[in-house]
Amino acid sequence: MNDTLVINTSALKHCACCPAPCRSAIPAAVSPGNEAVIPSALAMVSLAVVGGALPPTPATRSLLENTAAASYCVAVCPYGHDIVGLVRQVIDRYFGVNG
Amino acid sequence: MPSLSTPLASRALEEVLAARQSPSWVPALRALVGDQAVRDDPAALWVYSRDRSPFAVFNVRRLRIPASLPSAVVSPTSVEELQQVVRFAREHGIAVLPFGAGSGVLGAAMPVSGELILDLKALNHIVAFEPIDGLVTVQAGLNGAQLEAWLDERGWTTGHHPQSLHMSTVGGWVACRGAGQSSSRYGKIEDMVQGCTVVLPDSRLLEVRPVSRRSVGPSLKDLFVGSEGTLGVLATVTLRVWPKPQAKLPLVLALDDLDAGFSTLRQIMQAELRPAVVRLYDAHETAHRVGGREPFDRKPIMAILEYAGSASLAALERDLSWQIARSHGAVTAADTPYLEWLKTRYLSGSVQYQVRDWYADTIEVTGRWSTLPNMHREFVAAARAAHPQIDFGAHWSHAYPEGACEYMTMCLPPMPEDEAIPLLFGLADQIQDIALRNGGAISHHHGIGILRGYKLLDELGLGVEILQAIKDHLDPQGLFAPGKLGMPDRGGQR
Numbered sequence: 001m002n003d004t005l006v007i008n009t010s011a012l013k014h015c016a017c018c019p020a021p022c023r024s025a026i027p028a029a030v031s032p033g034n035e036a037v038i039p040s041a042l043a044m045v046s047l048a049v050v051g052g053a054l055p056p057t058p059a060t061r062s063l064l065e066n067t068a069a070a071s072y073c074v075a076v077c078p079y080g081h082d083i084v085g086l087v088r089q090v091i092d093r094y095f096g097v098n099g
Numbered sequence: 100m101p102s103l104s105t106p107l108a109s110r111a112l113e114e115v116l117a118a119r120q121s122p123s124w125v126p127a128l129r130a131l132v133g134d135q136a137v138r139d140d141p142a143a144l145w146v147y148s149r150d151r152s153p154f155a156v157f158n159v160r161r162l163r164i165p166a167s168l169p170s171a172v173v174s175p176t177s178v179e180e181l182q183q184v185v186r187f188a189r190e191h192g193i194a195v196l197p198f199g200a201g202s203g204v205l206g207a208a209m210p211v212s213g214e215l216i217l218d219l220k221a222l223n224h225i226v227a228f229e230p231i232d233g234l235v236t237v238q239a240g241l242n243g244a245q246l247e248a249w250l251d252e253r254g255w256t257t258g259h260h261p262q263s264l265h266m267s268t269v270g271g272w273v274a275c276r277g278a279g280q281s282s283s284r285y286g287k288i289e290d291m292v293q294g295c296t297v298v299l300p301d302s303r304l305l306e307v308r309p310v311s312r313r314s315v316g317p318s319l320k321d322l323f324v325g326s327e328g329t330l331g332v333l334a335t336v337t338l339r340v341w342p343k344p345q346a347k348l349p350l351v352l353a354l355d356d357l358d359a360g361f362s363t364l365r366q367i368m369q370a371e372l373r374p375a376v377v378r379l380y381d382a383h384e385t386a387h388r389v390g391g392r393e394p395f396d397r398k399p400i401m402a403i404l405e406y407a408g409s410a411s412l413a414a415l416e417r418d419l420s421w422q423i424a425r426s427h428g429a430v431t432a433a434d435t436p437y438l439e440w441l442k443t444r445y446l447s448g449s450v451q452y453q454v455r456d457w458y459a460d461t462i463e464v465t466g467r468w469s470t471l472p473n474m475h476r477e478f479v480a481a482a483r484a485a486h487p488q489i490d491f492g493a494h495w496s497h498a499y500p501e502g503a504c505e506y507m508t509m510c511l512p513p514m515p516e517d518e519a520i521p522l523l524f525g526l527a528d529q530i531q532d533i534a535l536r537n538g539g540a541i542s543h544h545h546g547i548g549i550l551r552g553y554k555l556l557d558e559l560g561l562g563v564e565i566l567q568a569i570k571d572h573l574d575p576q577g578l579f580a581p582g583k584l585g586m587p588d589r590g591g592q593r
């Protein structure tokens with residue numbers, strides 16, 4: 001757990017509010033049928049963890065660690081957000097090594 | 100009817116999670132379709148508690164559930180599995196909600212009473228491509244832009260290019276009766292759907308075979324185009340496709356006023372010309388896009404048109420359109436606004452407002468040419484009366500021989516939510532009334548969802564009884580998309 005890490009919540013909020021034009025960059029075979037893998041969803045979950053509304057449980061951690069699909073979006077995000085990096089910080093800050 | 104001040108019972112995520120119990124049937128569902136296909140952990144349910152309606156965004160940014168958490172989420176990977184899930188839901192009396200990409204803006208894909216979400220995006224295969232007949236059949240969960248990219252590689256297009264192309268599914272297009280930015284040439288989605296298969300609420304598979312025209316009673320296909328998940332789940336859709344246009348030629352016009360713009364568009368559409376893109380902007384939106392630039396400094400209304408097809412036909416259509424425009428005092432402008440529009444045509448304009456805690460919403464209605472000018476004047480007056488600081492703009496981007504769609508954006512600056520939401524919903528309510536009074540329709544392509552449901556009686560009159568009778572026959576338990584499309588929710592409330 002890294003208590004000193006400052007999370008860029010405004011980037012997370014932007015991504016959570018964004019309707020995800022990046023989602024078409026995710027190949028059809030990668031996690032199809034799972035809305036929770038798109039950047040905007042990861043941002044929404046991250047914000048809820050940061051805001052204390054979602055407890056940092058192992059299930060939430062495993063949802064946030066599933067960034068294979070979202071990694072395809074980083075290069076195409078028109079707003080320049082690196083959602084995978086942002087989520088990594090949330091995991092480090094709120095879940096710690098064994099969280 | 101959702102009240103204008105609190106359209107839905109939104110609550111803090113924490114509070115909802117504290118009261119939540121996992122349904123007893125989840126293990127049986129997992130046994131049916133496999134562990135991986137079912138999710139019911141709180142974080143995943145939070146993700147599926149919203150669509151892209153501004154109302155949902157206002158709540159999500161404050162960590163609130165807009166209406167309800169779903170009970171669970173299931174992702175069938177084949178049509179047969181989808182049928183099994185529907186049968187399971189019926190046997191257990193579980194309400195279900197089809198979910199494409201959740202890009203709807205009226206709450207249609209948002210659970211309102213703990214529905215089981217059917218995420219359809221694993222049904223994303225291309226089933227058949229028949230270039231001789233100009234048809235493509237796809238599973239309904241396929242992403243729109245991925246379909247276009249696949250067709251593009253083969254020299255084809257659907258001609259359906261909504262702003263949400265990259266963020267929506269084919270099934271969602273059909274279920275919402277949507278429109279793309281090239282609707283003036285290729286039509287709305289209802290003009291493109293040639294056939295479909297639908298998993299009915301009793302789990303049987305209805306097939307409407309793709310035949311270009313038939314004279315065998317009312318169109319069954321059209322029962323499902325726009326049904327918003329209330330009558331079954333679209334499993335596959337067959338769409339008309341076109342060879343990619345050889346040429347795309349822009350025409351950017353500057354006009355003196357909106358009346359000149361309406362007359363120009365009307366005469367172009369009535370002259371049997373078929374521009375692929377038609378966009379007329381009011382002075383507010385024109386200024387926002389090209390403020391101060393020549394020639395808009397003297398002619399404050401912009402129209403962007405695009406002609407597509409064979410190079411010679413596109414050029415001829417553009418020339419003929421220009422003659423019409425010139426007779427209404429238009430001048431041509433550089434292509435820059437067209438090129439700028441091309442760059443952002445698939446991006447949301449609202450995010451920049453929502454993220455700064457503004458309240459941005461949109462509404463799109465249809466009107467006839469004879470009443471569009473007056474309708475617009477009434478809309479502007481209603482917006483101005485709603486709030487002195489409202490940012491209100493309009494454009495007309497789907498034109499037909501009989502009329503056009505007016506698409507309005509309304510943004511309120513940061514203020515207490517219990518002031519902003521009633522203002523926005525009250526204005527949308529007035530806009531719908533004005534459209535109806537002027538002989539128009541309350542929705543052109545966003546559908547009805549939850550947020551326009553209370554107006555359906557005003558729009559359809561006796562037609563609501565017919566829709567309800569069909570619904571009651573197909574779904575006697577009322578399990579499919581309760582509370583949507585003006586139908587009662589699980590508590591019997593409309």
Ligand SMILES: Cc1cc2nc3c(=O)[nH]c(=O)nc-3n(C[C@H](O)[C@H](O)[C@H](O)COP(=O)(O)OP(=O)(O)OC[C@H]3O[C@@H](n4cnc5c(N)ncnc54)[C@H](O)[C@@H]3O)c2cc1C
Nearest residue numbers: 199200201202203207261262263268270271277278328333
């Ligand atoms: C930025 C932005 C721009 C937009 N621009 C446009 C535009 O230009 N044109 C336009 O028409 N719309 C537009 N929309 C609205 C939205 O994208 C469309 O309504 C789209 O068709 C919804 O598709 P979806 O896959 O996201 O459906 P969802 O939002 O997931 O679902 C919408 C409704 O369809 C039902 N549904 C979904 N799939 C199925 C299925 N297979 N079978 C039965 N029911 C189903 C759902 O239950 C729900 O009722 C825009 C939205 C946004 C956020």
Ligand code: SF4
Nearest residue numbers: 015018020022039077
């Ligand atoms: S990664 Fe970029 S495009 Fe994708 S949802 Fe986030 S902000 Fe939007």
